[in-house]
Amino acid sequence: MKNLYEQGEALLRLAEREANYVQVHISAPLQQKLELLSNKTDSFTSTEHVSYAVLVYVNGRSGTSVSNTFSPAVVERAIALAKASSPSEYFYGLPLKQQLHKLQIFDKRITALTEDGLIDIADEMIVGIADETVTLSAGSVTKQVSQDIIFTSEGIQQVEQSTALAIVAECIARKNGMIKSAWDYRQERQLSPLTPFTSALQEKATFFLDSKQLKEKMGIVIVKPEPFADLLEHAFLPNLNGKNNEKGKSCLTGKTDTQVISQKISIYDDALLPFGISSRACDLEGSPSQRTPLFSRGVLKNFIYDYNTALHTGKASTGNGGFSSIDFTNVVVEGEYQEVDKALVIDSVIGAHTADEVATDFSVTVERAYILKDGEKVPVTGFMLSGKMFDALQKAISLGKERKSYNGIYTGALATTGVNIILS
Amino acid sequence: MLDKIRQLLEKQDIRYWEFRQEEVVTTSTTAWNGTIKDMSSGAKEGASLRILCGNGWGFAHSSCPDAQKLVQQAVTLAKAMDRYGQKKDVAFTKTLKKKVESNYTKHPNTVSLEEKRDLVLKASKLPEKINNLRVVYTDNIKKKMYTNSEGSEIIQKLCYTYYGAEATAAVGDRMESAYKAHGALRGYEITDGLMDTVTEACTIARNLLSASVPKGGTYPVIIDGTLTSVFVHEALGHATEADNLLSNSTCLAGNENKQVGSEDVTVFDDGTVPDSWGSFFYDDEGVPAHKTKIMDKGVFSSYLHSRETAALTKNQLTGNARAQSSAYLPLVRMSNTYIQPGDADFDEMVAEVKNGIYLRGSKGGQVDPITGNFQFSAQDGFSIKNGELAGYLRAVSLAGNTLAIVKNISLVQEKYEDGFSGHCGKNDQSVPVQGNNPSISITKATVGGS
Incomplete structure (x- = not known):
């Protein structure tokens, strides 16, 4: 039986018989997941999933096919789809082979974790979070060891191995008839101590137990990294996609090289971030990974592009090409820090995914928040946060120093005056 | 493979097991402003074994399953959980031997790729005062086979069809979008409603340009x-x-x-x-x-x-x-x-x-x-x-x-x-x-x- 590399090469050669250009991507993650329920380990799963994806271009027409079994059929389907398709609006080819970076995305300590090792981590989570007030109601520990293989008709032959350990925990604090939930997750490419995660989550659950109704609005709102990343992902980042820009579906169209958001904020797409969860040597088209400035001190500098959209708009690929898509890698938000001594601090929201990505409107329920005043923290509840992400970023006054990562977005907390508080 | 799994599980001290196999073929066409953006297909197979050993659940899945490996992985994991886990139980049903198939008038497999292409091409032609229109069509044909230690054997053939339209309208710097979609456990015949859905999405996007935000x-x-x-x-x-x-x-x-x-x-x-x-x-x-x-x-x-x-x-x-x-x-x-x-x-x-x-x-x-x-x-x-x-x-x-x-x-x-x-x-x-x-x-x- 052929190994994955040989299988990739075989699919490429088969596709090249009829196609002018070919992309092959084989993804082979091995995953073990241990689930927790009510302060105990609950079930253990093991999944082996190989995905064979082939994108072909036949006389300027494209077809994509995906299968989880190695078979000529995956190529035949892609060719049939391309022949049935209509000509692409534009097509310039695929990038030629270039020198690629070698990235740090593998930790052999994760591969060495046994079933008992994962159970030990789960036990450490339970011990670190559960007490007489707090229950670890649900959670999971997931180990993933992946192999990604990319072949293109332009000579790319890339093999990359990566590791990831994901920890999810949801807990409930109950005291004197009061109840509060708290949730957090961490996904990392290398092992790191668990204590900061568990102690922060336990403290979060208990601190917000005795939240009082928010009575009045405050001028400065600090949105902590998790809700800020959530809102940024759903209510702003799609506007930085080069395809949306080209199609008139971005509120940032025509604003390149102008001051669009606060000069205190810079945003990058950075596929080279050491141990970044979306770091990789090249994109699925074979373009080398890079760090792309999107906003530099508030000035719009670029969008993310694949090879063809970039050439069509007179740009260069930013290494964000997928299979007929343009995808972010690691989004890194940087900014100026300024001490804020009085603010409403938003710790968690629900409903960010319902935001309007084009208008950048959002309106979310605040799950956990506190008033920060002269170093004192008073937990509050019972209100909504709304506005436009555009305004929130324009009126940013500070970005927190402590950077966290959620869904591939690496950011500190955003302090802004550009959001609305709706009292209930 | 099922016989081999049964044979291997007989040697284990197992309270309950279920084995699921699945074959799924998906076809998707997406057009953007009257041009095909993507025509894609997915064909996925896989099998999983879930067992209850004592008070431990173990689950193993593979896209290229091997009976011995599935049983070994599921048993290892279930036994690991039995040592650490909490009380587990399973509700039983009567043994079922069933073969069922969902309804359709026009099965998507009988519709050519060209017809599915033309459907979204036609529907995504830009109407007046809309500056972006994306239309997607997807069919998902599943064959699911289920067997368990009670002796149940169930085969379901399911045909899901879905379409959606996202319209964006703009005036000056103001931009509004609307998405409408419909899906059913039916065949290609549901696409008769696609143009109405596109029209509805476009109407909402245009109208939103003159809408105001309520006072919270x-x-x-x-x-x-x-x-x-x-x-x-x-x-x-x-x-x-x-x-x-x-x-x-x-x-x-x-x-x-x-x-x-x-x-x-x-x-x-x-x-x-x-x-x-x-x-x-x-x-x-x-x-x-x-x-x-x-x-x-x-x-x-x-x-x-x-x-x-x-x-x-x-x-x-x-x-x-x-x-x-x-x-x-x-x-x-x-x-x-x-x-x-x-x-x-x-x-x-x-x-x-x-x-x-x-x-x-x-x-x-x-x-x-x-x-x-x-x-x-x-x-x-x-x-x-x-x-x-x-x-x-x-x-x-x-x-x-x-x-x-x-x-x-x-x-x-x-x-x-x-x-x-x-x-x-x-x-x-x-x-x-x-x-x-x-x-x-x-x-x-x-x-x-x-």
Whole structure:
């Protein structure tokens, strides 16, 4: 039986018989997941999933096919789809082979974790979070060891191995008839101590137990990294996609090289971030990974592009090409820090995914928040946060120093005056 | 392979096992402004084995399964869990030997790729005053084979078809978008409705350009059938999933058989609705789909169950254990969830509101089932002044607490309105869900706005 590399090469050669250009991507993650329920380990799963994806271009027409079994059929389907398709609006080819970076995305300590090792981590989570007030109601520990293989008709032959350990925990604090939930997750490419995660989550659950109704609005709102990343992902980042820009579906169209958001904020797409969860040597088209400035001190500098959209708009690929898509890698938000001594601090929201990505409107329920005043923290509840992400970023006054990562977005907390508080 | 698995499992001390095999072929065409953006196909196969050894669950999946390896992995993991785990149990059913197939008039496999291409090409031609229009068509043909240690053998052939349209309109710097979609457990024939859906999305996007944002605050509200579907699913339905009861993380715990809502509210979850996007014949634990009354005239009457939650809570099975694919463990999930129509006429509902908001359509929502706090965003809406629909609204959302809002439902429309064909996410898994619901009036809720 052929190994994955040989299988990739075989699919490429088969596709090249009829196609002018070919992309092959084989993804082979091995995953073990241990689930927790009510302060105990609950079930253990093991999944082996190989995905064979082939994108072909036949006389300027494209077809994509995906299968989880190695078979000529995956190529035949892609060719049939391309022949049935209509000509692409534009097509310039695929990038030629270039020198690629070698990235740090593998930790052999994760591969060495046994079933008992994962159970030990789960036990450490339970011990670190559960007490007489707090229950670890649900959670999971997931180990993933992946192999990604990319072949293109332009000579790319890339093999990359990566590791990831994901920890999810949801807990409930109950005291004197009061109840509060708290949730957090961490996904990392290398092992790191668990204590900061568990102690922060336990403290979060208990601190917000005795939240009082928010009575009045405050001028400065600090949105902590998790809700800020959530809102940024759903209510702003799609506007930085080069395809949306080209199609008139971005509120940032025509604003390149102008001051669009606060000069205190810079945003990058950075596929080279050491141990970044979306770091990789090249994109699925074979373009080398890079760090792309999107906003530099508030000035719009670029969008993310694949090879063809970039050439069509007179740009260069930013290494964000997928299979007929343009995808972010690691989004890194940087900014100026300024001490804020009085603010409403938003710790968690629900409903960010319902935001309007084009208008950048959002309106979310605040799950956990506190008033920060002269170093004192008073937990509050019972209100909504709304506005436009555009305004929130324009009126940013500070970005927190402590950077966290959620869904591939690496950011500190955003302090802004550009959001609305709706009292209930 | 099944015989080999049976043979290998006979040598193990196992309380229960189930083996699931799946073959799925998906075809998708997407056009953007009258040009094909993507034509793609996916063909996936896989098998999984789930076993209960003592008090430990083990689950192994592979896309290229080998009987010996699956059994060895599942047994190793189950035994590891048995050493550390908590009490486990399984509710049993009678042995079932079934072969079923969903309805269709025109099976998608009989439609050429060229016809599917032309469908989205034609539908995505830019109409007036729309600067971007994306149209997607997808069919998903599944063959699911289920076998368990009770001797059940079930084969389901399911054909899901879905289409959607996203329109964007712009004037100057102002840009608005709208998305409408429809899916069914049916064949290609449902695409007869595609052009109406495209027209609707375009109309909403254009109209939103002249809409204003409501002043946020507490109002009496009316929510249409689509948003009611999201409300019933998110706010109430998730709290009835009995795995949340086992983790003590539902706001309904302790309220069994108690009056928690208005007497006007009777709610069902029903996986048997013919041809519906959220329907199936048997769940992923081989239990027949079921119509379950989860609320009866405001009384919380039933949780939704998997084999494990039914056994541990000593309740009847409801056929709600669903998995995204054979690669995933079945979880307790909803199917088609809806409020039973009442006796109110929509105009009468509006006439009763002096100063309120009518919310229409959905952009999705989210709930914390532990506290019952929720948030939903509407596609658009209207203010209501002195019993009449007034100004057109955008960026309008609804927030509240499940137990408070269910009590505040004052009127339920006499008929079903538009449904919502969606995907529900839970523990990294997504399954199709549907709701066709009446409009409802809520005496007091928080509306998000400016």
